Amino acid sequence: KVLQEPLDIKIDHLVFRYEKNSTEVLNNLNLTISQGEKLAVLGRSGSGKSTLVSLIRGDLVPTSGSVQLAGVATEQIGDRISDYIGVIQQAPYLFHTTILNNLRIGNEQAEISEVWEVLRRVGLEQLVKELPEGLNTMVDEAGLRFSGGERHRMALARILLKDVPIVLLDEPTVGLDPITEQALIDTFFKQLSEKTIIWVTHHLQGIDKMQRVIFIEDGQLEMSGTPDEL
Ligand code: ATP
Ligand code: MG
Structure with missing residues (x-):
């Protein structure tokens, strides 16, 4: 690892537009x-x-301005950035290979015992244990053998195995039923308690667990405060 702690993210006068003459998405x-x-x-x-x-x-x-991690522009960090930042999106991507290989992406050396440990932490140990082929069970690309919530738990397990310090959650619970959603949010925050969490969300459920809430509007920071203040 090359970046020096603290691994703060500094966004400075950030302007971004997708195309040259289009309006700024971030301003x-x-x-x-x-x-x-x-x-x-x-x-x-x-x-x-x-x-x-x-x-x-x-x-x-950035079109102009900068986004830095530990003082280095993120676009200059290259592939190594995945050693520092993990992302869980709305539809986590699984690969057409075994459960074991899916979990070891980015950390091929992980011990089998560590793999079982993270499966336990995300609440998937029992499910995988009961599969006839266990960790060697094949997953199809769409991850169809798993439910939505289980796919998110797989993605979380992958991040825990890699042990990155920063986790970006981009609406990771959209489309799940409220009970599954609450259980998943609880698991996320319990398992990621030591890490930087940036959680993009549409609803207020669970934000009381966060230290700060920001609103983005018209490409700018419209409001920022603790959950209590908002
Ligand atoms: P949502 O809550 O629906 O996920 P968001 O806040 O994540 O929305 P973005 O996906 O960041 O919004 O999109 C911001 C703006 O940029 C939108 O107007 C969108 O149409 C535009 N946009 C997003 N991706 C691209 C792209 N690849 N090319 C051009 N425009 C894009
Ligand atoms: Mg979005």
């Missing part, structure tokens, strides 16, 4: 996220939340 956004902070990001559909996630991941390059 002069300033935000610092300290290592270990729990931040909820709210904003209406199309306000630029997922775009911000991609910029933090270094998948997009």
